[in-house]
Amino acid sequence: GAVVSQHPSRVICKSGTSVKIECRSLDFQATTMFWYRQFPKQSLMLMATSNEGSKATYEQGVEKDKFLINHASLTLSTLTVTSAHPEDSSFYICSASGQGAADTQYFGPGTRLTVL
């Protein structure tokens, strides 16, 4: 149980385009989903926390207009990187927790974004 999927697993796009990444909890209802990014050989950095049906809470320094998060249902959250630039190239990972945010977070497999 507690499986989280992400799609796509890898995406390459041109600078200036927008990219949408989906995060799904497959066998449980995720009241809270988290989005992280990881640069090579660095830790996972929390970008934002999203609760189903409400606006996401962004961490300091994360541009909410650039990284649009939608948590439309208890099994799906999306992250859209708008007007992507090469510096947005990174590994994006989502996690989901059920029954409230205090539960153990289960992570998706991640999405490798490369912006040319």
Next chain:
Amino acid sequence: DQQVKQNSPSLSVQEGRISILNCDYTNSMFDYFLWYKKYPAEGPTFLISISSIKDKNEDGRFTVFLNKSAKHLSLHIVPSQPGDSAVYFCAASRWGGTSYGKLTFGQGTILTVHP
């Protein structure tokens, strides 16, 4: 400000021996700690956790120890197996307040278990 630190970037251990991974934290408000295992290009996989009311939690080959006074936790893997080779992240969170559920990760330690 690195609130969770894993000062050893890598650790090499012989198969069958004990692996000890260390983690230090600075924020005394953290009261729930987790260890995750991660392979390249994959998301982290939850291993074991401990709340601040305990000082030890054991699950099979994995044991986590928490020393609150020293703000230090460690993960013991015994016996170590080649399949344990991965990056190990410790993470910390708070049960209440505005940080409810948010995880703060350490930098990770690359564990290599040699046959």
